[in-house]
Amino acid sequence: MSLSNLIQNWQMFRTRRPYEDQYKDAPYKWAMVIDLDTCIGCNACTVACYAENNLAVVGKERFGKGQAMHWIRIERYWGEGEEMKTDFPERGAQYLPMLCQQCEAAPCEPVCPVGATHHSADGLNTQVYNRCVGSRYCSANCPYKVRYFNWWNYPERAWPNPLELQLNPDVTVRSKGVMEKCTFCMQRLRAGMDKAKTDGRILADGEVLTACAQACPTSAITFGNLADKKSKVARMWKKQQVDLAKNVQDKTEEGIRGYRVLEELNTYPSIVYLERLRNFAA
Amino acid sequence: MIKHTMDRRDFLRVLGISGAAATLAGCGNTAIESGVEEVMSYVHPQDFVVPGIGVFYASTCTQCGSGCGIMGKVREGRVLKLEGNPESGISGGKICGLGQAAVQAHYNPDRLHTPMLNMDGGLVPISWDRASQILDERLGAKSSLQGDQIAFLSGGMSGHQRVLLENFLDSYGSKQHVCYDALSDATGRAATKAVLGTEQPLWDLSKSRLILSFGSDFLGNGVSPVYMAREFAKFRKAPRGTLIQIEPRMTLTGGNADRWYPIKPGTEGILALGIAHDLLQHPEFSGSVPQEVLDLVKNYDRETVSDITGIGADSVRLIAAQLWNNSPSLVVAGPAVYGHAYGFSNMAAVQLLNIILGNRGKTLQGQAEHPFPQMTPTPGTYRALAELTQKMQSGQCQALLITGTNPVFTSPSQLAFSEAMKKVPFKVAMVTHLDETAGQCDLVLPLLSAMEDFGTHVADYQPEGVEVLIQQPLMEKLYPDTRGFGDILLDVLRKRKADYAAFPDYYSYLKAAVVKAKPVFQSEESDDRFWETALMKGVIKWQGKTTALEAKLGALEVPNPRELSTDYPFYFIPSIRPDMRDGRHAHLPWLQESPETMTTIVWDSWVEIHPKTAAEMQIKEGDVLVLQSATGSIQAKAYLFPGIQPDTVSMPLGQGHTQMGRYATGVGANPYKIMDAVFDAHTGELALHATRVAIRKTGDNQMVVKDEGPTNVQHGQKLVATLSADQARLSQEI
Amino acid sequence: MSHSVHSHPQLDVQIERKFVPKAKDLGPDVSWAQINKDVLRSLEKPRPAFWIIFFSALALFSFGVYCEVYQYQNGMGVADLNNPQVWGLYIATFIFWIGMGHSGTLLSALLHIIHADWRKPIYRYSEAMTTFTLLTAALFVMVHLGRVWQFYYVVAYPNERWVWPNFTSPLVWDATAIGTYLTSSLLFLYMGMIPDLAICRDNARGARRALYKFLSLGWQGTDRQWGNFKVAYMTMACFLMPLAVSVHSIVSTDFAVSQNPGWHVTSFPPYFVLGALYSGCSGIITLFIVLRYVFRFEAYMTQPILNKLIKMTFAIAMVWTYLDLIEYATTWYGSDEVAKADLVYRATGDYALQFWGMIFCAMVMPFTLLIRYVRHNYTVLLIISLILNLGMWLERFQIITPTFAKSHYPWTWTSHWWPSWVQWGMVAGSFGWFTMLFMLYCKIFPSVSMYEVKEMVHEQNLEGKLAQPVSEHAHEAGLPEGGQA
Secondary structure (H helix, E strand, C coil): CHHHHHHHHHHHHHCCCCCCCCCCCCCCCEEEEEECCCCCCCCHHHHHHHHHHCCCCCCHHHHHCCCCCCCCEEEEECCCCCCCCCCCCCCCCEEEEECCCCCCCCCHHHHCCCCCEEECCCCCEEECCCCCCCCCHHHHHCCCCCEEECCCCCHHHHCCCCHHHHCCCCCCCCCCCCEEECCCCHHHHHHHHHHHHHHCCCCCCCCCCCHHHHHCCCCCEEEEECCCCCCHHHHHHHHCCCCCCCCCCCCCCCCCCEECCCHHHCCCCCEEEECEEECCCC | CCCCCCCHHHHHHHHHHCCCHHHHHHHCCCCCCCCCCCCCCCCCCCCCCCCCCCEEEEEECCCCCCCCEEEEEEECCEEEEEEECCCCCCCCCCCCHHHHCHHHHHCCCCECCCCEEEECCEEEECCHHHHHHHHHHHHCCCCCCCHHHEEEEECCECHHHHHHHHHHHHCCCCCCEEECCCCCCHHHHHHHHHHHCCCCCEECCCCCCEEEEECCCCCCCCCCHHHHHHHHHHHHCCCCCEEEEECCECCCCHHHCCEEECCCCCCHHHHHHHHHHHHCCCHHHCCCCCHHHHHHHCCCCHHHHHHHHCCCHHHHHHHHHHHHHCCCEEEEECHHHHCCCCHHHHHHHHHHHHHHCCCECCCEEECCCCCCHHHCCECCCHHHHHHHHHHHHCCCCCEEEEECCCHHHHCCHHHCHHHHHCCCCEEEEEECECCCCHHHCCEEEEECCCCCCCEEECCCCCCCCEEEEEECCCCCCCCCCCECHHHHHHHHHHHHCHHHCCCCCHHHHHHHHHHHCHHHHCCCCCHHHHHHHHHHHCEEEECCCCECCCCCCCCCCCCCCCCCCCCCCEEEEEECCCCCCCCCCCCCHHHHHCCCCCCCECCCCEEEECHHHHHHCCCCCCEEEEEEECCCEEEEEEEECCCECCCEEEEECCCCECCCCCCCECCCCCHHHHCCCCECCCCCCECCCCEEEEEEEEEEECCCCECCCCCCCCCCCCCCCEEECCCCCHHHCC | CCCCCCCCCCHHHHHHHCCCCCCCCCCCCCCHHHHHHHHHHHHHCCCHHHHHHHHHHHHHHHHHHHHHHHHHHHCHHHHCCCCCCCCHHHHHHHHHHHHHHHHHHHHHHHHHHCCCHHHCCCHHHHHHHHHHHHHHHHHHHHHCCCCHHHHHHHCCCCCCCCCCCCCCCHHHHHHHHHHHHHHHHHHHHHHHHHHHHHHHHHHCCHHHHHHHHHHCCCCCCCHHHHHHHHHHHHHHHHHHHHHHHHHHHHHHHHHHCCCCCCCCCCCHHHHHHHHHHHHHHHHHHHHHHHHHHHCCCCCCCCHHHHHHHHHHHHHHHHHHHHHHHHHHHHHHHCCCHHHHHHHHHHHHCCCHHHHHHHHHHHHHHHHHHHCHHHHHCHHHHHHHHHHHHHHHHHHHHHHHHHHHHCCCCHHHCCCCCCCCHHHHHHHHHHHHHHHHHHHHHHHHCCCCCHHHHHHHHHHHHHHHHHCHHHHHHHHHCCCCCCCCC
8 A cells, every 4th residue: 555655656766757658648748839939028928827826926125136926937038049249139039938847857856855846647847835845955956947935925915905805716825935836827727637537538628728828919828738649739749849758859850940948958848949930031 | 425424513513603603702712603704605606606616707908998808707706817808809818918917906905995085185085975965066967067167088988988978078068078198199090091091900910921110019019919919920820921120119029020120219201211212113113103202202212211210221122122022011100100290291101101012901901980989989199188288277177077097197297287287176086096196186086996897898909890898897896985987977967967867877878878789780689688698708799891991192291300419419218018008007016027028127117228328328237317308307227228229218108106006106207207398290299209318327326126137148058049930831830 | 990091912013113203192291180180170160261252152143043033034035045046155054064063073983993092182072063063054954944844844754644755855865964963973972971971970069960970871980881882982983984974975965966057066075075074174273272272271282183183184175175176177178068157157257256265265275284383373273274164165155156146047147146144144143053052062071081181191101101212312313392393
């Protein structure tokens, strides 16, 4: 019983993740594609995230100290590659929506002393607030720096009455001293999966969306079930020749533009970005 | 297996709550036992209230005039989150950040929730009885107000609210419905109408092969940003169109351009003529172009244009060639074009390109005629406010009702609106938040929030036929002492006109009015069914036909812009933030904390300055600068921004509130107060881009609070990768 | 006292082989009675400086407590930590204190195993230093936690839900290693004290007597007791030595197993261990000088012993320097561009002052130990030993802060990040806490091992008598008093 669980769990520890066809028999593996050519940088996703996930507004002073809590942020870079070579951004700006990449080999997971951050069966990198002791090792180890720590008791000030009536009852309001991060809106996934289970089926493609994907006016964010080969997200991954279990992709086709950020660090992220396009003849 | 779940202890506990509540009340048990809280039964819940399950109700977003259909997730009687309504032709199930934040306007801790009366120079809370009594005395049946003595100042307004408002004014014989929009595009509309025959043509972004945008931020804060963004996404799919953006300060849309050009502010019309000059060289045009047009463009050869605009002669040629080769194209323009003393001409020159390129009927259509013109939105103008101010000054205006606009904050200081207000004996504001204008009124009435009120709206820009957009409450009102806008008007109106006695509240008025319009929509449903369907879908659609556009190539004169003087050596451009707009949303914490995309700055105002200019003037990020215009001066921190023309500085609008609650006040500065008194020669609108300033350092340096770190390039990491568009195979993508 | 000193079965052979005099670590006129008297006096009447030091430490500690309470109440935000800079001074100072502990074990265990007798007057306080630095380090483990009230989640305690700590996390290794090390050090310290506690017991009155009686576990000094004691003590020493090496190796894996630039370094374990020994040795020198003055231990903490200590410190400093430079070289010649950029940033960026400060304090300053004047002037030596440790603290700061300031992800880089007063307060408080505990210890327990110094005197006298002629000969040859220079 428990002992066999322990041994089984240990086997899971011992297996190098990810491996080929890891989710072949699993019902779900959540993944995303973000098209940087259609992302216009409008911040609809970030506000949607605040609304859905009870993110605290920290105020100017704390924002200035780098203690903001935006699970998804729009980064804006100038110049392609190394540096900005021209006086003006002639090819526009470069917007990058950066959220937790839900890595398959997440650097944050093995280092958590209490196992508060761990991998779920559907491929999410989850954070158990109740278990978190706040060592912040996960954040220290996260190459994308998308983990956000409750430096203060944010609920004290973030939702003065009656703003707290807006809080989503499906999402915990985090107290001081715990780490939090993008969950791929797992409260929505959970509710959807439970419903589907009751109906004796798996979720249809697009039946459940993350708040950011649902809001995105340009539909730049595609969210779905990678384990379902027919889902849009799975087809996009395949078309872009990105394999979840590879750190160096075999790109045989030309002109495809899927890549994963900082893939060379062997984190095996669950988010594929599609390269931004520019008409350099213009 | 069902276990025996109740033991003696539990049984007693239940007794304690129900039967023995009175005896236990003094014992200091739980809040329930002591009667502080009640145990609510869900055995007979209200319709659709299932504990733990969110239900979506359709409504319409009122955060801006786009009229996006939204759905509110309602759970346990609270509206939690807004999503786009897939039924809506405008939002198509999508929603912007500004729209999301509507729930924060609703739950805002600084909502006004009692009527306020100005007594001895200060506003004090009063009861509704008292407020009604005052309204009755001043405006009711015995009111002596007649004709234009009473004026109604509002923001852009449409739907039945507009109808009711104008009926209300009618009962006094007044025509003074004054609409003021601080970001008015009236000049642009007028010029477009003069050239194309319609104020706001429909753009077909997805069909365009190339979009040439002169400072139009259609993705950020144009006429319908969510719809445009949806269309833009299609435009970016195969065959991928190209966006060329020409503007003095990079907007959100500019950030998405394939090619972005910084141009000297105000010379856009000249560049357009230069491009036209180049285009008309094509033999296809020989003989078919009216002489006026040829005369108009003949002086604008590439070199001349290049000298004036700062855009290289090669670039002018390239842009013209691209336009020629990528048909159909679309030429659009924004405030950077029409915000000048000759904005009308500038805009007309830009629209001329659409005619030359033959975009009419291809990527440009006329909007369908609306069957209810009385419901269409009233575009706000500066001119109307200026005329009203004059009337107020002269004492002609005896009563002023204000809603949905905040001119004390947004009007330029030389208008002296605030002083003129003092001449009006009776001023009533209907607001959800006590803003600067309401603060100067005699009577302030608390309105229901957009999440609590009924209404109908008609969008400025109706891409798919004609729509009447339904707004319905997503929850019970939070504060008992708030009332709907329509209800307040009806209360007065019932006393003045007997035929309104049939409507006890705005809801009944609205329902009757909508149901009455049923035949127009060719519906065969019963009245109630029609109304319910409308509420359920949030929109009533009617397949209107797009109209043809005209091509009026009239005589046009596009002057060179005013040269910069040594006293005021910089162009000053106010930028419009997609979330703050004219400042009406500064009280929403999500928006304050949402980094402005181009600079990533939060909770502040700032001065954008080109790094080269800054280096010449030895200005570093965070240096506090004084911007001095002929009208006034303002202070803000410097932010070094490469996407700006080097002779230009820019500052975002919307901050600098002195009233409007804890989140809005004490944040940044208000650039409206340094706007020079420059007006468009044709329409009399305030020219927002025509101010010139001098910059002075105060010597102070403060941290610029922003999301961006010490670097804003990628340092060789593959974060945002860019591929040449011709290498991508978009058509094969999923 | 009837205990068996280390027997010298081949005493004669040894005597024949001696041509140069063995350094006399203690003066010739130290009698056993005098030892008892001196050490017991340290428990009663130290110099007034003791109270000055003790109360200053108490004040610092109180301030640290204030800072912690403040942080506990308001959240970690008061420390000005932020998204990339998640650890700040807390972890830097944690490594510092862990490191400090290591040399105590080196002196008490390793030198015991190899029969380096000069350790005897100074090992006791070194071992105490180890114990208290570990306690101080443990403080930082607590202080840095966001939810310190849930700290026990890190411990593998049995619970009905079978929830264990995550054994793949270096922090759990840390907690385990430090816990083991602390327990063992404490036990080792205590065990070594038992014979001395018995002496204290025999000479004390009142409450103290009760305390010593309780702690000395009925020590009578019988042969059997001594025999068992020696075996147990040696066993402990053998256990402790590898443990000490493992602890700082494990601490280094906190960083070495991560991917962050500047941390992902294979040579970190030996580098950390050597760094630990280095700062520990400097710490022992500091305390050597302080105790010598405060408790009037001039007769036991002598120049020859100090000389040996300094030599050892210098040697360790050089090995550490080598490992540090090796780390830079591998990064510099490697192909990890991000790590290289991070190295350049350390040397030229916001924390260049700290970087070069570290180079100066920890790499250049040890060379001053080669100067005879420095070794013999206690004031100067005290300052230099403190500077060495400042250098080592800066080294720890260098590991934490610049790596966070320039990680893989440019968007979240920080510039000029600096810890808030709360962090500094807690660092100061930790020094107060350590000093307070240490001073309290020295006031209550014999900080010089009486029985071992007696052994030493005994042996020295034995050797001294036998080696007299050679010694006189050496004197004629002009060797300075007290052995080699």
